[in-house]
Amino acid sequence: MLVASTAAASVYNESIDGDLSGDRFNPTMISVDNGLNTVTMQVVDSALPGGDRDYFTFSIGAGQSIDSIVVTDAFNPAGGFDSTAFVGLAFDNIFDFDPDTFVGPGLEGFVLTDMSVVGTESIGALTGGLTSLGAGDYSFWVQQTGEDITELSLAINVVPSPSAMGVLALGGLASMASVFLSMERIMLSKRVVLTGMVLGALVVGSAMTGCASTGIAVRETLGTPKREQLVDRVDETRDAQENAKEQFATTLDELKSLTNFDGGELEDAYSRLKKQYERAESRADKVSSKIKSVERVGDALFEEWEEELEEYSTESLRSASEQQLDETRRAFNSVLRAMKTAESKMGPVLAAFGDQVLFLKHNLNARAIASLDDTLVELEEEIAQLIADMEASIDEANSFIDEMGS
Structure with a gap:
């Protein structure tokens, strides 16, 4: 058997x-x-x-x-x-x-x-x-x-x-x-x-009618219209920015703790900083990916909406739909602009973090750590601006989600 x-x-x-x-x-x-x-x-x-x-x-x-x-x-x-x-x-x-x-x-x-x-x-x-x-x-x-x-x-x-x-x-x-x-x-x-x-x-x-990718098409066929997909993508991007904001602050704290290093294993302190930097890099990549997704779904939605305006036989309804399209597009452009503004600040901050990590990799000693003080103030200012821009973007996203749901 x-x-x-x-x-x-x-x-x-x-x-x-x-x-x-x-x-x-x-x-x-x-x-x-x-x-x-x-x-x-x-x-x-x-x-x-x-x-x-x-x-x-x-x-x-x-x-x-x-x-x-x-x-x-x-x-x-x-x-x-x-x-x-x-x-x-x-x-x-x-x-x-x-x-x-x-x-x-x-x-x-x-x-x-x-x-x-x-x-x-x-x-x-x-x-x-x-x-x-x-x-x-x-x-x-x-x-x-x-x-x-x-x-x-x-x-x-x-x-x-x-x-x-x-x-x-x-x-x-x-x-x-x-x-x-x-x-x-x-x-x-x-x-x-x-x-x-x-x-x-x-x-x-x-x-x-404007689907920009297999993913948009599959979801729409399975019952999720582009409007809902766009709200979902904005929601996901908002969450990704929130996570990135917290991670950048955590990485800065780790760098500060290293500049105040008062004994122990330097290698362990450096490893913790490097790990937080890599997490910040990953979070930043995710934010950029999510923003691309928002833009792609938004483009597909508005292209389809514009084409469907030609299908109206009642002028008053067509005009009302066109007005709603303009209002939605303005709200979308506002949130996308805020997202991209915050995104643009991540690159320079990541580069500054990366330089510090790379410098310490080859100069892991007390003198090198002391030299971090020279750039820490400038980095703190950049991160403060980044966090402010991210919070503004998150607020814009919340407003857009509320408006689309009303």
């Missing part, structure tokens, strides 16, 4: 085994075997510089089947759970479905990695209702549809298939069962492909 293994069969980790392919026509081939096969990768929105999509493929041999596909983790390495990564499945060794236009055959199903998905069985959602997958080729498409880097892990459990056990016990009957299973999968595949084509048509319609 064949017994399914519960041991780890294979593990692929991008950070160890190399980047997964970004080419849907040439996915990375990985090996799977009976047991739990895990694939771990990092993805970021493909619309951003350095963004990527990950594609990988594998084959399930005769006598094997997949009885479970679970997203075991999806988080932002900079901190926090990330809910916007996308995982799609194709019954092939390539991905015909076009991720840019969201059109074409081959997308059997997909999941978005929110809290309800992580840690739960997803094979049904990925396949349109199947509970297992038999012998054949399978390809996965993984993409981040938000701004943050997501580290995502998939666990694919491979077991001896019922048909393989049936061959041992019932001989030719298993072959007949395999034929019927294949016919069922083909019929179901046609139904799911049709559903995917309908979904694709909806997204293409959205793209024609």
Whole structure:
């Protein structure tokens, strides 16, 4: 009697085994075997510089089947759970479905990695209702549809298939069962492909009215209009600025404590400062990324709004909508301007912090630490201005969120 293994069969980790392919026509081939096969990768929105999509493929041999596909983790390495990564499945060794236009055959199903998905069985959602997958080729498409880097892990459990056990016990009957299973999968595949084509048509319609990225299109198709997406992005940027503001203040405190150093291990004090500087750098990068997202969604919203003004047949309604568009655009430009003003102050402050950290790296002694006093006052002034600008930006964001919600 064949017994399914519960041991780890294979593990692929991008950070160890190399980047997964970004080419849907040439996915990375990985090996799977009976047991739990895990694939771990990092993805970021493909619309951003350095963004990527990950594609990988594998084959399930005769006598094997997949009885479970679970997203075991999806988080932002900079901190926090990330809910916007996308995982799609194709019954092939390539991905015909076009991720840019969201059109074409081959997308059997997909999941978005929110809290309800992580840690739960997803094979049904990925396949349109199947509970297992038999012998054949399978390809996965993984993409981040938000701004943050997501580290995502998939666990694919491979077991001896019922048909393989049936061959041992019932001989030719298993072959007949395999034929019927294949016919069922083909019929179901046609139904799911049709559903995917309908979904694709909806997204293409959205793209024609100004969607700037796959992420905006996916969210809109799933029921979140651009207006709500814009409010969400402003909200996220406000929170990112709040975190960055606190981190810059913490880094300054760490630098001050080093200038007042009165004994102990200099190396430990330097390491603490370097760690806080790196956190500040990460927070600043996140703020910049969020601001780009705000701008992109805003551009898509206003472009779509302007085009739809031409569709009105009642002049009074068209005029009212145009007035609302102008008011919303003015409010948006005000908050975006405040965000970019605060963003522009982060670079010089980070550069000053970086210079201090680099100088101390090669001059870790009492004389070098004493020399920090000469630049500390100027740095404090720059950070005070940065924090003031960030607080002004946060206030603008709060006003914009309130206005859009009214």
